[in-house]
Amino acid sequence: xxxxxxxxxxxxxxxxxxxxxxxxxxxxxxxxxxxxxxxxxxxxxxxxxxxxxxxxxxxxxxxxxxxxxxxxxxxxxxxxxxxxxxxxxxxxxxxxxxxxxxxxxxxxxxxxxxxxxxxxxxxxxxxxxxxxxxxxxxxxxxxxxxxxxxxxxxxxxxxxxxxxxxxxxxxxxxxxxxxxxxxxxxxxxxxxxxxxxxxxxxxxxxxxxx
Ligand code: SF4
Numbered sequence: 614x615x616x617x618x619x620x621x622x623x624x625x626x627x628x629x630x631x632x633x634x635x636x637x638x639x640x641x642x643x644x645x646x647x648x649x650x651x652x653x654x655x656x657x658x659x660x661x662x663x664x665x666x667x668x669x670x671x672x673x674x675x676x677x678x679x680x681x682x683x684x685x686x687x688x689x690x691x692x693x694x695x696x697x698x699x700x701x702x703x704x705x706x707x708x709x710x711x712x713x714x715x716x717x718x719x720x721x722x723x724x725x726x727x728x729x730x731x732x733x734x735x736x737x738x739x740x741x742x743x744x745x746x747x748x749x750x751x752x753x754x755x756x757x758x759x760x761x762x763x764x765x766x767x768x769x770x771x772x773x774x775x776x777x778x779x780x781x782x783x784x785x786x787x788x789x790x791x792x793x794x795x796x797x798x799x800x801x802x803x804x805x806x807x808x809x810x811x812x813x814x815x816x817x818x819x820x821x822x823x
Contacts, residue, residue: 703728
């Protein structure tokens with residue numbers, strides 16, 4: 614089966630399984646907060662990030678407030694999430710960048726924000742600007758390999774592979790749905806292959822436990 618054909622079946626199946634999949638990070642509709650939340654989500658679950666951001670926004674309601682924050686105070690708020698010291702530095706610098714320059718609407722400009730890589734930039738492009746975006750996080754990376762959509766390990770190459778076979782109009786939601794499937798069924802250590810709706814077309818079927 615060609616990759617495009619398999620991708621089409623996966624798109625339709627995931628649409629049926631997760632019709633309401635969406636970005637799980639909470640940001641109250643304020644785009645700059647999504648940038649900060651996405652930086653915080655690196656190697657951390659969205660749930661853990663959503664637990665700390667309300668206190669962060671309460672203490673620093675605007676991005677300018679955050680850009681002027683005392684680092685040790687921010688660290689206290691973020692201490693329950695992984696790599697919180699590094700992330701504190703990044704979000705204060707990112708806030709300063711956005712307070713000064715606003716929020717750009719291209720990938721090439723977004724990645725100039727401190728702490729923002731292609732993953733975060735794509736989240737912003739899809740969620741805030743409604744443009745086609747392939748967000749390659751740990752789930753998209755793993756499932757793209759297992760489902761035979763990409764043989765690459767490098768996230769940027771996976772992004773390019775998926776862009777070639779997923780229609781633009783589907784890209785953003787496809788990633789949300791693939792992430793949801795990765796969290797609920799195609800888990801990293803023990804994928805639930807026997808109950809997986811994609812097993813009939815998955816080259817890695819039976820990789821997981823019964
Ligand atoms: S069949 Fe198994 S490896 Fe393939 S997508 Fe489903 S859970 Fe993942």
